[in-house]
Amino acid sequence: MILIHVQYIKPLNEVDQYRKAHILHLEHYYQQNLIHASGPYNNREGGFIISNMSIDEAQSYIDNDPYHFAQVATFKLIDFSPTKSSELFTLLIDKDHFPKEAKALFNSLHGQHAGERLINTLSNISPEFTDLTFNFAFGEILSRPLLPMLLKELLIIAMCTMLGDTQKQLHSHIDAAYNLGATTQMIVEVLLLAIPIIGFPRVANVLLTLKEIIESKHGHSDIAMNHLE
Incomplete structure (x- = not known):
């Protein structure tokens, strides 16, 4: 803290x-x-x-x-890192009361970017929502070992694109994909692949979200760049 x-x-x-x-x-x-x-x-x-x-x-x-x-x-x-505190204070400042593996997975995907800001905001409104997110989404679903994590994030990006009206979630998962080593062109290819099923308008909206993310990180919108640092 x-x-x-x-x-x-x-x-x-x-x-x-x-x-x-x-x-x-x-x-x-x-x-x-x-x-x-x-x-x-x-x-x-x-x-x-x-x-x-x-x-x-x-x-x-x-x-x-x-x-x-x-x-x-x-x-x-x-x-400052407190070495001793009351239970209530610990719960206030430390989310490690969530399952450690789920918390570690969340941090590796969403720590220090839009995903963490989103979950912190939602936790302030409904702590129960955060509990469900860590215990179920990260602890039970995303932690399943068969598929590579980057593939999972690219699939989530495609599913959020299909749903529409998920700009905050798309921002979080695009950031997570970059954290896992995705290039901009990989994400663009996933979106282009989705056009026959999802349609042009929703894909176009996500491309605009991708453009905003690149501009926020680099100050320009060349989506042909190979990666974000």
Whole structure:
């Protein structure tokens, strides 16, 4: 987990001008289940944020915090791994209460990208949904050994394309396919193969999603590129 120490460097009347914008910024991360607690110190010299963000996510949070933009506060990141905690706190910050093999599989496919953000958001709405995802989808189905994992992800991409209206899931599974070594052209070939069964409109929509993913990672949309790094 990442702890963020916020130190005010300007008078409170200047800090308070940006407080509402700062709270809205925090709320965005609460909605993604990335921040668990936050608030000012009682002496109003700064504040503290408790999160389960990665270092990169926490740095992105700081870079976009209105207090940082306005230069009314400085921020310090603290990478912290508790060695002892209450059961409730452990459940809050640690998802390792899920089956270890299912959690490890999830991390290898979806860790630190759109899949993890999606499951964190859904967990904030319905923890039961997350339980079912790890226990059944990853623990019982995706962990079956007969088919290679990359083939499974390419099949899931094809099935999501067929269903339509699954852009968030497609983003997650395209990211997972890249994690497993897929090239852009492999994913494009799967989509082209699906055209006779699924039709042009749904395939076209997924190609646009693929284009957005490439642009977000590389700043350009050459879908003929061989791979994403």
